[in-house]
Amino acid sequence: MTTLLEVRDVSKAFGGVQANVDISLRVPEGKIIGLIGPNGSGKTTLFSSIVGYHPIDSGSIRFEGNEISKLRVRQIARRGLLRTFQQTRIYGGMTCMQNMLISTSMRGQTLVHLFASQRSGEHGRAEELLEFVGLYQKRYLLAGDLSFGQQKLLEFAMALMNEPKLLMLDEPTAGINPTLINGLIDRLVHANANFGITLFVIEHNMRVIMNLAEHIYCLAHGRLLAEGKPDEIQNDQRVVEAYLGAH
């Protein structure tokens, strides 16, 4: 099994707060891997470190065998490692289609070119992906007028526009109503199985992550507390106590 992402002994502090301490984990190619942990346990910090949002204090982060911990966000994104956010990062004043087209601007095209090329491959792919996430009918609506759940679907489609090898999703189902959650899970599974995208998912909804991921890492107080298959994690007393202790 090829390791796509390898995090080894990664530590990150903000002033006196040790957000991540000596974290090691692996994301094998083609899999869906989960990351759980109580609020403030360091999940988002780890994601931010991996995608180059801030430098790490120590440790190593390898993507496809190459060290990426010193690279910038764009350089890492170009290699095929992308993330989505808890709070979506879409442009509310632009249509869904414009958001889709702008999401590939990191590949060096100008906005004028993107919006002018109505019949280009990019345009067709944007429509296909909006169809895939169920937003085709809304493609010319302003993204800011979509519900929060629909905005998350749009953000997911925008990430897919870049054909990532590894997509890291930060709480994809947070704030989404139960009907949309099931649809989103189906699409994540489809993107993994049919588009070949490896997924690394932070999720607070235990039902979701237990069904989605085949291997789960659990953080607590910035450290790796446990790892295993969903049933192992669910029955791990340390994990249960970490969650109980946090509420």
Ligand SMILES: Nc1ncnc2c1ncn2[C@@H]1O[C@H](COP(=O)(O)OP(=O)(O)OP(=O)(O)O)[C@@H](O)[C@H]1O
């Ligand atoms: N930019 C920052 N500056 C200072 N402290 C930070 C910063 N980012 C995170 N922290 C702190 O680092 C710790 C870990 O936070 P982080 O957001 O990574 O946890 P989390 O597990 O993602 O939490 P949640 O589930 O609530 O999103 C927290 O104590 C947080 O306050």
